[in-house]
Amino acid sequence: MKKEYAKMDAASLHLANKKVVLKLIKHNSQISRSSLAKESGLTPPSITRIVDELINVDGLVESLGVGNSSGGRPPMIVKFxxxxxxxxxxxxGATYIRGCMVDLNANFISEIQVPTELEKGFFSIIDKVIKMIHKLQSRKETNAKIWGVGIGVAGLVNSETGIIESSPDFGWFNIDLRKELEKHLDLPFFYDNSTRLMALGELKMGVKENQKNFAVINIGYGIASGLVVEGNLLKGFSGFAGEFGHIPVDTDSDVQCKCGMYGCLEALASGHRIASLGKQAVADNRSEILKELCMGNAELITAELVARAAKKGDPASMKIYDDVAEYLCKGIGTIANLLNPETVYIGGGISLNGDLLFNLIEQKRNKYLLAGNARVNIQPSTFGDQATSIGAVSVVLNKILNLELSGNMVEI
Ligand SMILES: [Zn+2]
Structure with missing residues (x-):
């Protein structure tokens, strides 16, 4: 029995050392075996064994051969x-399903986008997701390996059970997505709330390295946020932290939110709200430009169309975006004053309408920020319309770097 424990301890120690070495190799574009020994504190024979395993068994490292010597033995260089x-x-997403296949440095290999067509229901949507994954799989070279699939989905995802407890955008309640996907996928897969994944994508693959305090706000059909505090994604007691869309920003409002409360940020500033205010403006004959853009059919009005009308100088559309920006600044002020982030990234469909929204936010932001928080950067998310997909990718990358997907038990 004692021997069993000793064996287990040696195996977990080896795994822990292997993770350290793999992360060091990933972090440095190229590194010598001797530098790995120096930086990890492991002995050269341990490094040799671990690196050989990472090359031959896991396929996550490659040897670049012998580097230039500055005197002494020439270095043996490896790379991720x-x-x-x-x-x-x-x-x-509620409007589009986007898929990408990337390499482990987030270089795009292939991308696909299809409309979600919410009205066709759950099984049609799942079918589209599965077909998309299969299509992407078919586009890989024969000698390449796909390690897994990450999926970002709008809604409250219970990270313990995997149940989508509620997704008002899709009209899904207590959905077991795992059960459906398992039937059709032969790859490991993981899913989580899309905005939380956007934040994880910024943390793991974003432009600013070592940024430990930031928020990602996702403004699309609904509004949500992912919060990174001291380098960790904030989950909260039950995993539902970051419901930024339900901050009350107008307590006198008679606009009811999907959650049942009145005056929530999501009810007053989401893509859904922008579109419905645009439709109202056309119905009231207050916007000739918008009427022209939708060719007289108000049903075709989207938040993007309202943005186009505003950019053409339409006063009614401009007022819609002006009000939305005001509400968003109230919300951003709440987050910034509470958490003191370095950056607030804004992603989601509404953030993709050019400078319109960002210029308005720039004009209004400081009304709601304490002096100490006034330096916060407010900028578009690093990955634009791929922010959620890249976040989903980073979940899988994390698992690869923690050797959770290697599937090779280490024999000691
Ligand atoms: Zn609400």
């Missing part, structure tokens, strides 16, 4: 093998 090691990321 991102080429031919792929991850699939899926953004399951």
């Amino acid at each position: 093998k991102n080429e031919n090691n792929y991850i699939i990321g899926i953004d399951l």
Whole structure:
């Protein structure tokens, strides 16, 4: 029995050392075996064994051969093998389903986008997701490996059970997505709330390295946020932290939110709200430009169309975006004053309408920020319309770097 424990301890110690070495190799574009020994504190024979395993068994590292010597023994250089090691990321949104296949350095190999067509229901949507994954799988070279699939989905995802407890955008309640996907996928897959994944994508793959305090706000059909505090994604007691869309920003409002409360940020500033205010403006004959853009059919009005009308100088559309920006600044002020983030990233469909929204936010932001928080950067999310897919990819990458997907038990 004692021997069993000793064996287990040696195996977990080896795994822990292997993770350290793999992360060091990933972090440095190229590194010598001797530098790995120095930086990890492991002995050269341990490094040799671990690196050989990472090359030959896991396929995550490659040898670049002998480097230039500055005197003494020439260094043996290795690098992280991102080429031919792929991850699939899926953004399951209410308007579009976007999918991408990227290598382990987030270089795009292939992308697909299809309309979600919410009205066709759950099984049609799941079918589209599965077909998309299969299509992406078919586009890989024969010698490449797909490690897994990450999926971002709008809604409250219980990270313990995997149950989508509620997704008002899709009209889903207590959905077991795992059960459906398992029937059709032969790859490991993981899913989580799309905005939380956007934040994870910024944390793991975003432009600013070592940024430990930031918020990602996702403004699309609904509004949500992912919060990174001291380098960790904030989950909260039950995993539902970041419901930014339900901050009350107008307590006198008679606009009811999907959650049942009145005057929530989501009810007053989401893409859904922008579109419905645009429709109202056309119905009231207050916007000739918008009427022209939708060719007289108000049903075709989207938040993007209202943005186009505003950019053409339409006063009614401009007023809609002006009010939305005011509400958003109230919300951003609440987050910034509470958490003191370095940056607030804004992503989601509404953030993709050019400078219109960002210029308005820039004009209004400081009304709601304490002096100490006034330096916060407010900027578009790093990955634009791929922010959720890249976030989904980063979940899988995390698992690869923690050797959770290697599937090779280490014999000691
Ligand atoms: Zn609400």
